[in-house]
Amino acid sequence: MQQLSSVEKAWTDALFTGAGFYREQWPAQHFTTAPLVGPDVALAVAALARGCGLDTVIDVGAGGGELVGVLHRLDPALRLVAVELRGRPAGLPRQVSWRRRLPDRMEGLVIGHEFLDTVPCPVVELDPDAVPREVLVDPASGSERLGAVPRTADLRWLERWWPAVRGETDGHPAGLPGQRAEVGRTRDDAWADIVARLDHGLAVAVDYGHLRGTRPPAGSLRGYAHGRRVPVAYDGSVDITADVALDAVADRVGGTVHRQRDLLAADGPAGDRASPADRLRELTEESRRAEVRAAGGLGELGWVLTARGVVAPGPA
Numbered sequence: 001m002q003q004l005s006s007v008e009k010a011w012t013d014a015l016f017t018g019a020g021f022y023r024e025q026w027p028a029q030h031f032t033t034a035p036l037v038g039p040d041v042a043l044a045v046a047a048l049a050r051g052c053g054l055d056t057v058i059d060v061g062a063g064g065g066e067l068v069g070v071l072h073r074l075d076p077a078l079r080l081v082a083v084e085l086r087g088r089p090a091g092l093p094r095q096v097s098w099r100r101r102l103p104d105r106m107e108g109l110v111i112g113h114e115f116l117d118t119v120p121c122p123v124v125e126l127d128p129d130a131v132p133r134e135v136l137v138d139p140a141s142g143s144e145r146l147g148a149v150p151r152t153a154d155l156r157w158l159e160r161w162w163p164a165v166r167g168e169t170d171g172h173p174a175g176l177p178g179q180r181a182e183v184g185r186t187r188d189d190a191w192a193d194i195v196a197r198l199d200h201g202l203a204v205a206v207d208y209g210h211l212r213g214t215r216p217p218a219g220s221l222r223g224y225a226h227g228r229r230v231p232v233a234y235d236g237s238v239d240i241t242a243d244v245a246l247d248a249v250a251d252r253v254g255g256t257v258h259r260q261r262d263l264l265a266a267d268g269p270a271g272d273r274a275s276p277a278d279r280l281r282e283l284t285e286e287s288r289r290a291e292v293r294a295a296g297g298l299g300e301l302g303w304v305l306t307a308r309g310v311v312a313p314g315p316a
């Protein structure tokens, strides 16, 4: 018999409870994020922190500790704190603190790198009459059905941030039946909770996402496993994710949105590299640097910067 629940609940269970994906798996086994490509993100984070006069970096959703590990090598004087549901990975420098829960109060640069896209949210679809209805799913089979009209807070969020899927009330043009949206209210709440703990410093949310003019008409709920995009499954074997409404997150916390390829410094390491080994190293670095700046790829990641008592720098 089908056990229907909201996508938000099935998604939460699949990632975070029992044998959930993030209880059992290391992210790096399944997908490559920019900190795994090379030191560019760490270089930018260290420059942002030092540029704001900050000596602490708190990495929320630190995965396998890759970013804090590189930060420690680049700038050993930085105080580094990783916040992660998983236990401390072997081999992390002992100077890096590892904790499961966010500190109540924070000072420094707090970063969530591909953290918000793992925050589950309700999924809404326009029914044949273009009325928004919450999508329900049977986690065992993945089969879906449309449920009730979403709660008021979600309708309000859609109205402001994803009006095509709000339906035809209040003068908004209706979207087409079948159009979908992920209600980003839960991501806004999650990031607002983190920023509210920051007494002094810079909050940096880095994620793939969209802005009001570029929402994907069918939504973006999808799965990843073993380096490949796969169908969404709710059994804990797959990372379930959806792009982040970056402008909504920024608006909620008074932040600004920047594109990664604009924010990362353009210049590469200088030096006279004559030997074939040096030339090979240079080519490898060039390709790595291009990868994190690529148009249509990692370069499109959005950085939401929110300053508390510091001046947030603009693009390099």
Ligand SMILES: C[S@@+](CC[C@H](N)C(=O)[O-])C[C@H]1O[C@@H](n2cnc3c(N)ncnc32)[C@H](O)[C@@H]1O
Residues within 6 Å of the ligand: 022, 027, 033, 034, 035, 036, 060, 061, 062, 063, 064, 066, 083, 084, 085, 086, 100, 112, 113, 114, 115, 118
């Ligand atoms: C997509 S991975 C990103 C890992 C890493 N930041 C990177 O970019 O490579 C998201 C990580 O956030 C962690 N996470 C999710 N919710 C969390 C929470 N509430 N507190 C701490 N960590 C969390 C997951 O366990 C997972 O390691």
